[in-house]
Amino acid sequence: MSICSVPQFKLNNGKKVPAIGIGCWMGTVGDSHQVTEMVLNALRLGYRHIDTASNYGNERSVGQAIRESNVPRSELFLVTKLSSEDHGRPEEALQHSLDRLSVDYVDLYLMHWPQAFDAAHDRYCSPEESPTFIETWKMMEGLVETGKTRSIGVSNFSIKNLEILLKNARIVPVTNQVELHPCLPQHELLSYCSSRDILLTAYSPVGKHKFATNPTVLEIAQRKDASVAQVLLSWGVNRGTAIIPKSTHETHMNENLTLIALDNNDMQILDNVHHQPGMHHSVCGFHSSDLGGSCFGWTYDQLGWDMLEGGIMRS
C-alpha cells in the first residue's frame, strides 16, 4: 500500500518541514551538472525539501536547479550547513551560502559538526578551545533575527554534546541531523531529542543501500510488494524522523518519495535489525579506530560516541 503525499513534521518553532528531502552529498566536493539535474528531477517529482552544505561545494548547482524549476521559493524547505572552518564566522559563511544558492534566505541552517577547524594551522580545535560550539551556536542564534535563516539546528551531535549545548542555548535547535538507519537506529538519541522537541533528521537513511541482501528487510519488502529502500524510509518516517535520501536515479527518487504502511510488528522487527550479528554499524565511516577511536580531531569520548565491537561508532 502506498501513501503518496509527503507528510510534514512541525518544528519546535512552529514551522513545518516535509518529512522527505533530497540529499545532495555526492561523496565528492564540487558543483556539477549532475547535481543540478538531480535536484531539478527531484523538484519535478515533488520533493520540496533539499539538503545541501557549504562543504559539499555544490550550492551553486543546487541554486541553479531551484531557479530552473520555477518552483516558488515559498514552497521549498532549503537546508544548508555551516562548515567546521567557519565556526568563528557564521554570519559571513551564511551570506556566502546564500550568494552561491542565489536565494535571500534558507529555511534551516545547521552546524554541520560540533568540531571547529582551525584552517590557519590545519587542525581541529579541541572542545574547550574558542570557538567552542556554544560560542558558535550563540552567533547562529543571532542569524534568525536577520531573516537569512528561518530556523537553526545542529548535526552530528550526541546526547552528551546536546546536553552541553542546551544548558547554554537561548534557541533550542529545531533538529539534529545524524546518521540513522536500522543498523544505527539511534534509539536513545531519538528518545532524548523527542523529549526536548528536537526533530531527528536521518542522514544516510537507506544505509547507502547496503541492506539490499538483509533477509529480515527483504522479507518485509517482499511481503509489502515494496523495495528495500521504501521499507527503510517508511520505518524512518513512521518513528518520527525526517529522512534525506540521496539518489541520482529517477526510479529511486520516486520510490523514496512513496512511503508504505508498516504495522507495529514490522516496526519492532526493524528496530531490532542492529542486534543481528555484525549489523550494528555506521555506513559512513566517519571514524578511525586509532587511540580508542577518533573522528575529525575529536575522540569518541569528546564526541559522546560509544565504541562498538570492531571499532565502529554510534552516537
Ligand SMILES: NC(=O)C1=CN([C@@H]2O[C@H](COP(=O)(O)OP(=O)(O)OC[C@H]3O[C@@H](n4cnc5c(N)ncnc54)[C@H](OP(=O)(O)O)[C@@H]3O)[C@@H](O)[C@H]2O)C=CC1
Ligand atoms: N550531516 C552530515 O554530516 C551528513 C549528511 N548527509 C546527508 O544525507 C544525505 C543522504 O545520505 P547518503 O550518505 O548519501 O546515503 P543514502 O542512505 O541516502 O544512500 C545513497 C545511496 O543509496 C542509493 N539509493 C538511494 N535510493 C535508492 C533506492 N531507492 N534504491 C537503490 N539504491 C538507492 C543511491 O544510489 P543512486 O544515486 O544510484 O540511486 C546512493 O548510492 C546526503 O546526500 C546528505 O545530504 C550524509 C552524510 C553526512
Ligand SMILES: O=C[C@H](O)[C@@H](O)[C@@H](O)[C@H](O)C(=O)O
Ligand atoms: O555531510 C557529509 C559529511 O559530513 C561530509 O560533509 C564531511 O564528512 C566532509 O567530508 C568533511 O570532511 O567534513
